[in-house]
Amino acid sequence: MFEQLVEIFTSVAFYAAVIRLTAPLLLAAMGGLVAERAGIITFGMEGMMLMGAIGGAVGSYYTGSVLGGLAFAMLAGMFLALLYGVMCVSVGANQVVSAVALNLGALGLSSTIFALVFSNRAVGVVTEVVSVPSMQPVKIPLLGDIPILGDILFNQLPLVYLALISVPIVWFVLYRTTIGLKIRSVGEHPHAADTVGISVVRVRYLSVLFTGLMAGLAGALLSIGMLNTFQENMSAGRGFIAYTAIIFGKWEPLGIFLGTLLFGLADAIQLRIQALNLPIPYQFWVAFPYLVTLLALVLFVGKATWPAASGQPFKREGK
Amino acid sequence: MLSTQEVTNRWQIVYRRFLERSFNILIPLGAILAAFLISSTLIIARGANPLTAYAALFAGAFGSTNALANTITRMVPIIMTGLAVTYGYRSGFFNIGAEGQLFMGAMATTWMGITLVGWPAWLLIPASLLAGALAGSLWALIPGYLKARRGFNEVLTTLLLNYITIQLFEFLIRVDHVVGPGATFLSWIGLKDPSQPFPKSAYIAEAARMPSLTSVITWLGGTTEDPALQRFTLAAVIAVLAAVVMYILLFKTTTGYRARAVGVNPRAAQYMGINVMRTTITTALISGALAGMAGSLEIMGFQHRVIQNFLVGAGYDGIPVALIGQLNPLGVLLSALFFGALRAGANRMQIVSGAPVSIIYVIQSLAILFAIAGTVIDLRPRRLKQAEIEEAKRVEAELAAESPSAPAADMLGEEVRHV
Structure with a gap:
């Protein structure tokens, strides 16, 4: 058994799987971070991912190309994000509640669209597995030839690269640009931001739309990246895990990256170890990533400090 | 004697209250109507007739005793989880974990029903229900404690616990339930029926099941042919009673007052001398007990055993049920009726009109969005x-x-x- 464990932890494929399983969470979480810093709770990423997943599958099916799929995925994610923005920013409704409603709606809408597009008209249900054009791994020249590291990091799906480079990009934008300053000020002190002429409404809308775009891509990574079809409720809680990672990482890009990596690692471990037939029931391993996240949260992360205006609708005084 | 002026003033107050109350009902009703209207575009896109679809939906939910039994069966667990979410939410504890607490409750109740087989019904029924409530309570204590003592966001902890609970359940329904000689701790807590290979428990003892309308009719000396009547059980009565009890607890007792005070503004509550930590933990316990009982009632009233996927999503459904019910225990009854009817009628709708079952999620989602938007925007007359x-x-x-x-x-x- 010990040798088998060593074999797992020394195999390149294992670490490549860790990166692959981390990527969708990372994409969504980096998108979510931007809206979170602008004061919007991103509990609705689950639904946006699901919309991205169906958008990717449908777009890829109709246009016959992966790029078309990605475009549809982004639009579908942003569509849900727009609704979410209307609820949070314009209406000023409770954000978590709106998110719960939209997640439910995305579950229904994605399954309905799937049935509309792919089902057998006579029976009314999807009778055969439809496969659509899907992404292929791209080996990066030179970097991909580095022994070990090349196979782990540089022979992945294009969206995986995007997920990885989104970490420094989001960090740079948030902390080194005026846009980032605007976003953070809107999340920390919207009234002050408003006084100096920043449009709180516009910044929040754009931030949420960016979340939708990224979560949509994360969903596409599931449907036309790792598979070549859509499955009902295929996000399976990953949007929630991405949200967890944001809190886990204390709203900092690097922390969030580590949080998603921890989950990806636990996920990769459980996938491999299940096959070993250890005297530990496999249900334990399925629960393992969630257990690790919960324990890490309680033991190491401690109390979270939210962006000051998190979840609060903005209203100009005197209105 | 009251002066005419005073009488007029009193009547104005009564009239205003009436308007206020009717608006509490009108907003969700309008929201539901709007949701049906918008969703019909999806049905038209499917090439089906929305009117046919909705008629089939209605018939599938209320058209026969069997349909009605389906609706009631769907209602009972979501009434309980709706109450769990309502009570928690009112006190600032957003319990996303009703799903996991429900599973814990169902497991505890099933365990009682397959282990204490010799017990008489008058003892076993309350004991099983209590076991479910206790299991749900204890499971909610984890996020409750973490929130009260250490400031952890309960949305996060309850959500993670749900995934863990489901796997615990998946594990225990695969462990043979053996008590007495040769039993180990694991086999003692295991739930699987050893006499068959599938991951499901044995049926719980007759004495642990909720009496049904059929048994009442038989007891009164009558006979009935309709098998659907077996599904009209005491579980539904208990769920309705629970809603009334929760209404009184929330709005007419000090406990409920404290809970609501903490929910509105914890700091202000603290200044008023309310122990916020203790209130949060009490809230978690009460909310968890309700969610646990959702599982108990499902097992004791309808399914009589646990089986893989025996009741998926009823915990999460508690959230929209609570919200459409305007976070009022009595409103939860009405919104559970709406949700229960949608779920019960969905299959018939698909068979008759070809409109996919998943449309009901869209209807639910839109109804919630309109209802909360309607409440926030304040559509009341000036x-x-x-x-x-x-x-x-x-x-x-x-x-x-x-x-x-x-x-x-x-x-x-x-x-x-x-x-």
Whole structure:
């Protein structure tokens, strides 16, 4: 058994799987971070991912190309994000509640669209597995030839690269640009931001739309990246895990990256170890990533400090 | 004797309250109607007739005793989880974990029913229900404690616990349930029926099942042919009673008052001398107990055993049920009826009209969005809003002269006598 464990932890494929399983969470979480810093709770990423997943599958099916799929995925994610923005920013409704409603709606809408597009008209249900054009791994020249590291990091799906480079990009934008300053000020002190002429409404809308775009891509990574079809409720809680990672990482890009990596690692471990037939029931391993996240949260992360205006609708005084 | 002026004033207050109350119902009703209207575009896109689809949906939910039994069966667990979410939410504890607590409750109740087989019904039924409530409570204590003592966001912890609970359940229904000689701790807590290979438990003892309408009719000396009547059980009565009890607890007792005070503004509640930590933990326990009982009632009232995927999503459904019910226990009954009917009628809708079952999720989602938007935007007539502002000013002026604790209570919109 010990040798088998060593074999797992020394195999390149294992670490490549860790990166692959981390990527969708990372994409969504980096998108979510931007809206979170602008004061919007991103509990609705689950639904946006699901919309991205169906958008990717449908777009890829109709246009016959992966790029078309990605475009549809982004639009579908942003569509849900727009609704979410209307609820949070314009209406000023409770954000978590709106998110719960939209997640439910995305579950229904994605399954309905799937049935509309792919089902057998006579029976009314999807009778055969439809496969659509899907992404292929791209080996990066030179970097991909580095022994070990090349196979782990540089022979992945294009969206995986995007997920990885989104970490420094989001960090740079948030902390080194005026846009980032605007976003953070809107999340920390919207009234002050408003006084100096920043449009709180516009910044929040754009931030949420960016979340939708990224979560949509994360969903596409599931449907036309790792598979070549859509499955009902295929996000399976990953949007929630991405949200967890944001809190886990204390709203900092690097922390969030580590949080998603921890989950990806636990996920990769459980996938491999299940096959070993250890005297530990496999249900334990399925629960393992969630257990690790919960324990890490309680033991190491401690109390979270939210962006000051998190979840609060903005209203100009005197209105 | 009251002067004419006073009589007119009283009538105005009664009239205003009536308008206020009817708006509490009108908003969700309007929201539901709008949701049906918008969703019909999806049905048209499918090439089906929305009217046919909705008629089939209605018939599938209320058209026969069997349909009605389906609706009631679907209602019972979501009434309980809806109450769990309502009570938690009112006290600032957003319990996303009702799903996991429900599973814990179902497991505990099943365990009682397959282990204590010799017990008489008058003892086993309450004991099984209590076991479910306790299991749900204890499971909610984890996020409750973490929130109260260490400030952890309960949305996160309850959500993660749900995934863990489901796997615990998946594991235990695969462990043979053996008590007595040769039993180990694992086999003692295991739930699987050893006499068959599938991951499901044995049926619980007859004495652990909720009496049904059929058994009442038989007891009264009558006979009935309709098998659907077996699904009209005491579980439904208990769920309705639970809603009434929760209404009283939330709005007519000190416990409920404290809970709501913490929900509105924990800091203000602290200043008023309410122990916020203890209130949060109590809230978690009560909310968890309700969710646990959702599992108990499902097992004791309808399924009589646990099986893989025996009740998926009823915990999460509690959230929209609570919200459409305007976070009022009695409103939860009505919104559970709406959700239960949608779920019960969905299959018939698909068979008759070809509109996919998943459309009902869209309907639910839109209904919630419209309902919360309607509440926030404040669609009430100007007369009502104006009356509320004047009322608030009057109360404020009155209280300004009184004791220092009064303004805090005023902020919560409550009378001081509760404190």
